[in-house]
Amino acid sequence: xxxxxxxxxxxxxxxxxxxxxxxxxxxxGLDLTVRSGEVFGLLGPNGAGxxxxxxxxxxxxxxxxxxxxxxGHDVTTDRMAVRRxxxxxxxxxxxxxGLTGRENVALFARVFDVPRRERADRVAQALQAVGLAxxxxxxxxxxxxxxxRRLELAQALVSAPRLLILDEPTIGLDPIARTGVxxxxxxxxxxxxxxxxxxxxxxDEADQYCDRVALxxxxxxxxxxxxxxxxxxxxxxxxxxxxPTLEDVFRDVAGSGLDDQGKGGEFRDVxxxxxxASRVG
Numbered sequence: 001x002x003x004x005x006x007x008x009x010x011x012x013x014x015x016x017x018x019x020x021x022x023x024x025x026x027x028x029g030l031d032l033t034v035r036s037g038e039v040f041g042l043l044g045p046n047g048a049g050x051x052x053x054x055x056x057x058x059x060x061x062x063x064x065x066x067x068x069x070x071x072g073h074d075v076t077t078d079r080m081a082v083r084r085x086x087x088x089x090x091x092x093x094x095x096x097x098g099l100t101g102r103e104n105v106a107l108f109a110r111v112f113d114v115p116r117r118e119r120a121d122r123v124a125q126a127l128q129a130v131g132l133a134x135x136x137x138x139x140x141x142x143x144x145x146x147x148x149r150r151l152e153l154a155q156a157l158v159s160a161p162r163l164l165i166l167d168e169p170t171i172g173l174d175p176i177a178r179t180g181v182x183x184x185x186x187x188x189x190x191x192x193x194x195x196x197x198x199x200x201x202x203x204d205e206a207d208q209y210c211d212r213v214a215l216x217x218x219x220x221x222x223x224x225x226x227x228x229x230x231x232x233x234x235x236x237x238x239x240x241x242x243x244p245t246l247e248d249v250f251r252d253v254a255g256s257g258l259d260d261q262g263k264g265g266e267f268r269d270v271x272x273x274x275x276x277a278s279r280v281g
Contacts, residue, residue: 008036008071009033009035009069010035010036010038010162010163010195010197011032011034011068011069011163012032012033012034012067012068013030013031013032013053013056013057013067013068014031014067014068015029015030015031015065015066015067016032016053016056016063016068017029017064017065017066018052018061018063018064018065025219026219027052027053027056028049028220029219029220030049030053030066030216030221032214034195034197035195036195037193037194037195038195038196038212039186039209039210039211040195040198040210040211040212040213040214041198041200041206041213042054042197042199042213042214042216043200043201043206043246044201044215044216044217044250045201046201048216048218048219049216049218049219049220050167050199050216051168053216054167056075057070057165057197058082058083058086058088058165059083063075063076070086071163073085084112084113085161085162086161087156087157087159087164088164088165089149089153089155089156089164089169091167093148094152094155095140097141098139099139100137100138100139100140101127101132101136101137101143101154102123102127102137104151104154104155105127105151105154105158106119106120106123108155108159109122109158112158113159114159122158122159123158124136126154126158129188130151130153130157130184130188131180131184132147132150132154135147144177145172145173146174146176146180146181149170149173149181150184153181153184153185153188162194164189164194164195164196164197165198166185166196167198167199168200169182169200170182170200178202182208182209186209203245203246203247203250206227207227213225213226213230213246215230215246215250215253215254217250217254223249223250223253230249231243231244231248233249234249
């Protein structure tokens, strides 16, 4: 990996605020730095502001207050340069069941302006990287949930991004499929050195795979550090022989606010998430 790239922060967020008219403030003065080459987890329950923050980083939402940079590029003034650096796997289903796996990835290669002479090789490499080479010419509608998520990962990888952003990448998947998706993510990261920014409310995944995590609650980061560092700090403060988990850390940070207090999004958000889970699960 280029030494200059290795020294440059992948994402810098300073004072980010975002409010929706009907639901109020989603992100409230967010400060965050993702280092180049790390796997960074943005954790929290539904409604914590994770997806809104991610959409600001990916230029899908404007930045009304604060500053967001991706490898030094301002997402407000240099949107196209930012987009060329990103691979993005959203929560919502992005694969088309009416196309083959290869056709889906080829479509994204065109969208991301991969040079025509390189497209076939790039598509094949992306499918190989996620273990779908043998199933590439099957219709995506015949894929299992885990295969669909890996196909979406291939779609994001076809442009060879420096930053891979995953919004709830294992939503709706069974434990075996979840492990399979993460195995491919980590193998690709190890081979390419790319930075991975992932949102999840699965604390066990973050504990196992993330180099550092930020725990969000009500639009703000409430704790930041390595999974081991955060759990060790809580154990030192509380005493006793039991080893806390990241979920224990989050409950300590968020207090009673972690319980269901109507902060989990509107009915349409629940419906959308369940529809997505049913289609990929």
